[in-house]
Amino acid sequence: MKMRNAIVVGISWVALAASSVVMPALGASPNLLADSIAEIVERIRFPQELPDRVRAAEDLATFGEAAVPVLRELLQSDDPSVRDAACLSLGRMGPQGQDAVADLTQIAGNSKDPLQEMAVYALRGIGEPATPAASVLGELVFGENARLSALAMQTLGKMGPGAAPVLARLLEHSDPEIRLGAVCALERLGPTAAGVAPALVRAMSDTDRSVGESAALALAAQKMNSAETLTDLLDHDSVTTRRRAAMAISQETAVVEQSAPALSDALEDPDSVVRYWAARALGAPNKATPHTIQNLIMALNDQDADVRWQAAASLARVNAVDEAKASLSKLLQDPNPMVRAQAERILSQRPAG
Amino acid sequence: MLKHCAQTICVVVILGGALYFGQAGAPTNPAAEVASEDFFNPSWAVARHANDSLVEFMQSPSYVEFTDALTQVNHTREKLMQTAASGAGDSEAAAQEYRAAVQRLQAALERVKERVAPGELSMLVHDSAYQARMEMNDGEGSVPPFAWELGPHAQELTP
Numbered sequence: 001m002k003m004r005n006a007i008v009v010g011i012s013w014v015a016l017a018a019s020s021v022v023m024p025a026l027g028a029s030p031n032l033l034a035d036s037i038a039e040i041v042e043r044i045r046f047p048q049e050l051p052d053r054v055r056a057a058e059d060l061a062t063f064g065e066a067a068v069p070v071l072r073e074l075l076q077s078d079d080p081s082v083r084d085a086a087c088l089s090l091g092r093m094g095p096q097g098q099d100a101v102a103d104l105t106q107i108a109g110n111s112k113d114p115l116q117e118m119a120v121y122a123l124r125g126i127g128e129p130a131t132p133a134a135s136v137l138g139e140l141v142f143g144e145n146a147r148l149s150a151l152a153m154q155t156l157g158k159m160g161p162g163a164a165p166v167l168a169r170l171l172e173h174s175d176p177e178i179r180l181g182a183v184c185a186l187e188r189l190g191p192t193a194a195g196v197a198p199a200l201v202r203a204m205s206d207t208d209r210s211v212g213e214s215a216a217l218a219l220a221a222q223k224m225n226s227a228e229t230l231t232d233l234l235d236h237d238s239v240t241t242r243r244r245a246a247m248a249i250s251q252e253t254a255v256v257e258q259s260a261p262a263l264s265d266a267l268e269d270p271d272s273v274v275r276y277w278a279a280r281a282l283g284a285p286n287k288a289t290p291h292t293i294q295n296l297i298m299a300l301n302d303q304d305a306d307v308r309w310q311a312a313a314s315l316a317r318v319n320a321v322d323e324a325k326a327s328l329s330k331l332l333q334d335p336n337p338m339v340r341a342q343a344e345r346i347l348s349q350r351p352a353g
Numbered sequence: 354m355l356k357h358c359a360q361t362i363c364v365v366v367i368l369g370g371a372l373y374f375g376q377a378g379a380p381t382n383p384a385a386e387v388a389s390e391d392f393f394n395p396s397w398a399v400a401r402h403a404n405d406s407l408v409e410f411m412q413s414p415s416y417v418e419f420t421d422a423l424t425q426v427n428h429t430r431e432k433l434m435q436t437a438a439s440g441a442g443d444s445e446a447a448a449q450e451y452r453a454a455v456q457r458l459q460a461a462l463e464r465v466k467e468r469v470a471p472g473e474l475s476m477l478v479h480d481s482a483y484q485a486r487m488e489m490n491d492g493e494g495s496v497p498p499f500a501w502e503l504g505p506h507a508q509e510l511t512p
Contacts, residue, residue, distance in 0.1 A: 209466075213471040280406070306414050313409060337417075
């Protein structure tokens, strides 16, 4: 009996507590909300102990956009600690802090403001709605403060398509980490990042391998917008660019279809890595034409073992084992054991009849 | 007081639930998972989190050459350490064998790197082993980690 009473009391407490936490967010009465916010703001202005200010800032963040007007006021306070708490609160709030973006951007752009870094932190927390701050953040990335530069770069990585021109500019940064960050952010934006293809093409020949390869992938992530550009790059003078283009195309099925004729030609590229990636790309399901299949069959005779191995895998993937049976059977005598094993596996999996 | 107690219970329940359910669906870190495995054992290369094409790649000529080369490095390294420890046998010949194995491994790793997409390599190659190979590739400035273990012989083995 005692146990049952205890459970009932416990459940009641949980329900009560949940309502006190959830109500503000669900729209409690305006007066109650204002009282609660005012109470927490007092804790920010006059904390009993320093940690209480941080707790109050976090509490205020749970009120979401209802707390933004008062937080914007706190950003104008004469007390740096109060402004610091306001930034913390806005950063914790996430996208609901959107209305404070202009205020935070102003602080972030002022190198003399001691709250500069905290403002960037808050913008990072707000995420995509903070996109209007992109230009200021771009300047900070180019600044001399390495810590602030890295934080600003992280923040830009969370932004929307509006940040694309700034990210494209960062591809010229001297630090490869920053260039990589910018490329990855552009890849995340995908086709929404308009007008950045030329910068990404330039970045494809970056001396840093990760940056160059990721730039190729970012270009492919633009899907049909970049298909023609990537296809043209399969003919580029630089072998590195051709390799990266073929690799990136192979990762994006939508691009493979448009690039198929050029990929077939790339199976005859003088570089074995380009031929390997072309063979892999042509294994995209439902994209094979009789011409493609014929070229893949020819690639089974390539001098490079990886190309032969990959061509066999791609033929199996596009269900062209019947057409390739004679050539695949020859691979059973291939000097490379892994190629022989590949041919054996594919021929044994071929449906009877 | 009641309100504070209730809030505490609520926070505990919500956090507990979030932790419990969050854990169930949380993505695992491949690097952390393989971290406890033997540094020089090629079995770390089992890419449990890899996509289909990457799993398939593990049967490719270049990847199999890479694992063979790694095994050979381990073998020649062990032989060299034994020769150095016992003082018996031709340590210069063992060192040459080891250097040749390292060079073969570097070439094999380069081939693998050219044939996997960015992001796939870390799934395929144990991070620390990869880092070790990269240090060897630098050619100067740092001693390869497995040469460190050779103590006085480290210098002569630095590529």
